[in-house]
Amino acid sequence: MKRINRNYLVRNFHQAKWDEPVIFELSQKGERGIAVPQADEKVREVAGDGVSSLPPHLRRKTPPALPEMAQPRVLRHYMRLSQETLGGDMNIEIGQGTCTLKYNPKINDRLAGLxxxxxxxxxxxxxxxxxxxxxxxxxxxxxxxxxxxxxxxxxxxxxxxxxxxxxxxxxxxxxxxxxxxxxxxxxxxxxxxxxxxxxxxxxxxxxxxxxxxxxxxxxxxxxxxxxxxxxxxxxxxxxxxxxxxxxxxxxxxxxxxxxxxxxxxxxxxxxxxxxxxxxxxxxxxxxxxxxxxxxxxxxxxxxxxxxxxxxxxxxxxxxxxxxxxxxxxxxxxxxxxxxxxxxxxxxxxxxxxxxxxxxxxxTMGAEGLYEAAKVAVLNNNYLYRKLLEIKGIDAPYDPEKQRIEQVRFTLKKLADDTGVTTADIQRRMLDFGLHYWTSHHPYHVPEPATLEPTETPSKADLDEYIATLTHIVQESYENPELVKTAPHNSVIHQVDESGMDDPDGWALTWRTYLKKSQPAD
CATH class of the missing domain: 3.40.640.10 (Type I PLP-dependent aspartate aminotransferase-like (Major domain))
Structure with missing residues (x-):
């Protein structure tokens, strides 16, 4: 087996991919995750049947169309979905730009769950x-x-x-x-x-x-x-x-x-x-x-x-x-x-x-908040200077001016040189388990990329992100079709977005999907 070169910062990544149906398609009629016991006689005497006391207009005429599944099937379903998801607990998350994805202390999640x-x-x-x-x-x-x-x-x-x-x-x-x-x-x-x-x-x-x-x-x-x-x-x-x-x-x-x-x-x-x-x-x-x-x-x-x-x-x-x-x-x-x-x-x-x-x-206190701000600005400007060294990447306005917590870069030169767009780079970054955000629409900065490291990542994390983006830009100049056809190691390949502007093609709920996918009687 070929030994992995740990001195090379670009991660060898391949995301788990499951041919996982939506949960309604996994439903098996009669299957149960838990068998709820019938109320005993004393409870029924006090509470009735639990339905008759409801006003008639609040009673369902038909039972809700809920999926029927055993607990192991539910567990496997959500575990598989979690493996198909990237996030701050899975990868170095500095690519969400204006949305500030920093580390969230897990002890605080425990507090909220009390x-x-x-x-x-x-x-x-x-x-x-x-x-x-x-x-x-x-x-x-x-x-x-x-x-x-x-x-x-x-x-x-x-x-x-x-x-x-x-x-x-x-x-x-x-x-x-x-x-x-x-x-x-x-x-x-x-x-x-x-x-x-x-x-x-x-x-x-x-x-x-x-x-x-x-x-x-x-x-x-x-x-x-x-x-x-x-x-x-x-x-x-x-x-x-x-x-x-x-x-x-x-x-x-x-x-x-x-x-x-x-x-x-x-x-x-x-x-x-x-x-x-x-x-x-x-x-x-x-x-x-x-x-x-x-x-x-x-x-x-x-x-x-x-x-x-x-x-x-x-x-x-x-x-x-x-x-x-x-x-x-x-x-x-x-x-x-x-x-x-x-x-x-x-x-x-x-x-x-x-x-x-x-x-x-x-926990942070006044001094900790100030330190977080200083480190966030330091991280951002380190990333900024390093990315400006990459051929094809620039930033609008005077590059000597310090940016605060994020930068909106432009990859217009890269697109002009290779035909590779910022959206292509975004999809190729997924092949390395990393996220990269472009911009709000409309694009006032051509071929934008908006990155914000926050105070969370270490210098080693930033260097891995920089090395990966450098690698992809090099691919763009040497083999642009590889980048244009990405992602290759992700859950899905390129998505057909041609219907995104057509509300007739949207299905935001399972009920809507059934209405639109099944022929009318």
């Missing part, structure tokens, strides 16, 4: 959930210190939901002042997260987008021209997705305030800023953090998260109700918010996510 947390019900009396409310209250206090804001809510369960709440507060604020009809414009920047434009657009605002100047920062002259008495607010990320921090940000927020607008800060990714800058000193009236990114809880991939939203004192009464407060005796839910925008979701957010972020923040 019965005291896992068995909570959102309608329990407050006196029975004092511990959970204390965690909310103290996490609020820590985020106030980190941001300079005066009050946080954890009701918003994602960054986009928090951005929508910011747009809603802006609208409610101007309606309260009698200026809602006049103020119909929101300003954002092209390299901020797309939600910073989409959310206020959903509230009916006209979006004015500021493009960068030659240095890569939002153009100050264009910004001055955009601000007027029609400006309701300014919502942006800083640093932007390019990794450049807008050094003039206080000038921008001051100008908006001079014209009577509000300023909202998208700090979904704050990983390079802990202990360095705060939203208040930058002139913002609101900001939000993604606890499921910067604060050491799993990213969620559309699952449970927390877009913790903070505001200055003047906007506290506009937050979604209720807030968690403390009266020196017990923690309670404060519904007394006369200008509240109303709920952004049911109940009070996602307690296990807040708990994990709370545990991570308490």
């Amino acid at each position: 019965p005291q947390m896992a068995a909570l019900h959102p309608e329990q009396p407050v006196e029975t959930v004092q511990g959970a409310l204390q965690i909310y209250y103290e996490m609020d206090l820590m985020l106030r210190e980190i941001s300079g804001m005066d009050q946080f809510t954890f009701q918003t369960s994602s960054g986009s939901q928090a951005a929508f709440a910011m747009a809603s507060i802006i609208k409610a604020w101007h309606r309260h002042k009698g200026e809602d009809d006049q103020r119909d414009e929101i300003i954002t920047t092209v390299h901020s997260h797309p939600s910073d434009a989409a959310c206020p657009a959903l509230k009916g605002y006209k979006i004015i987008t500021i493009y960068p100047d030659a240095e890569g920062y939002p153009d100050p002259e264009a910004f001055k021209a955009a601000v007027s008495h029609r400006t309701a607010g300014f919502i942006c990320a800083n640093p932007e997705d390019t990794g450049l921090y807008n050094k003039r940000i206080k000038d921008f927020t001051d100008l908006v305030h001079q014209y009577g607008g509000l300023c909202g800060y998208d700090q979904a990714n704050a990983n390079g800023l802990f202990g360095v800058t705060r939203a208040r000193e930058a002139g913002f009236d609101m900001c939000f953090f993604n606890l499921h990114k910067s604060f050491g809880t799993p990213h969620g991939c559309g699952g449970p998260g927390s877009g913790a939203l903070g505001v200055t004192a003047q906007l506290k009464s506009f937050l979604p109700a209720p807030l968690v407060d403390f009266d020196d005796d017990q923690y309670f839910l404060d519904h007394d918010l006369p200008n509240s925008i109303g709920r952004t979701r049911s109940f009070h957010g996602v307690p296990p996510v807040v708990l994990k972020a709370y545990a991570w923040t308490r």
Whole structure:
């Protein structure tokens, strides 16, 4: 057997591949994972048959179409699926760009799984959930210190939901002042997260987008021209997705305030800023953090998260109700918010996510947060300099400027030289068990790649990632068809995406799939 050369950093990888049907196709009629015993006579006397007490309109006319499977079959199914998945616990995860996939301490998962947390019900009396409310209250206090804001809510369960709440507060604020009809414009920047434009657009605002100047920062002259008495607010990320921090940000927020607008800060990714800058000193009236990114809880991939939203004192009464407060005796839910925008979701957010972020923040402490920011910036700039040495890879704007926590690279030269696109590189990286993200659409940077190492990876991890990307670029110049036809060692090969823009071809549930795949009677 040929000995593996451990001095070569490019990993010899091949992902497990199972011809695994969806769970409904594995169903065997009559098969059971557990046999639930019938209720005895005494229970039936008290509870009845469990169905008759339900109102008729809530009773199912037919049983739910659930898969019928024995426990071993269920276990094998999910174990196989887990082997077909890449993630932060499986591979070096620096390729998700703006989404901050750092190491999530497993002990915090254990904390969130304790019965005291896992068995909570959102309608329990407050006196029975004092511990959970204390965690909310103290996490609020820590985020106030980190941001300079005066009050946080954890009701918003994602960054986009928090951005929508910011747009809603802006609208409610101007309606309260009698200026809602006049103020119909929101300003954002092209390299901020797309939600910073989409959310206020959903509230009916006209979006004015500021493009960068030659240095890569939002153009100050264009910004001055955009601000007027029609400006309701300014919502942006800083640093932007390019990794450049807008050094003039206080000038921008001051100008908006001079014209009577509000300023909202998208700090979904704050990983390079802990202990360095705060939203208040930058002139913002609101900001939000993604606890499921910067604060050491799993990213969620559309699952449970927390877009913790903070505001200055003047906007506290506009937050979604209720807030968690403390009266020196017990923690309670404060519904007394006369200008509240109303709920952004049911109940009070996602307690296990807040708990994990709370545990991570308490463990890190102020010095630890600052150290995480410094290491994240160091890791990012090491990766940045090394990747710029690779033929065909560049970065927009002045390459001598330090980037903060991430970089949006461009592989346009590589594509021009070889015909290999950034999407081809993305698929080929899977053959080495690594992830690589391109960009939000539309691509304002041609052939983009957005990478963010965070503070998690070691220098050895970064060097492996760099060596793998170097190897693939070399393949692109020497054997471009190999890269264009990737992945070769992954679960699947290239996917036919021709129907992605056709809703008639989508099947988001098993029921929808059956309707679309089976001929009508």
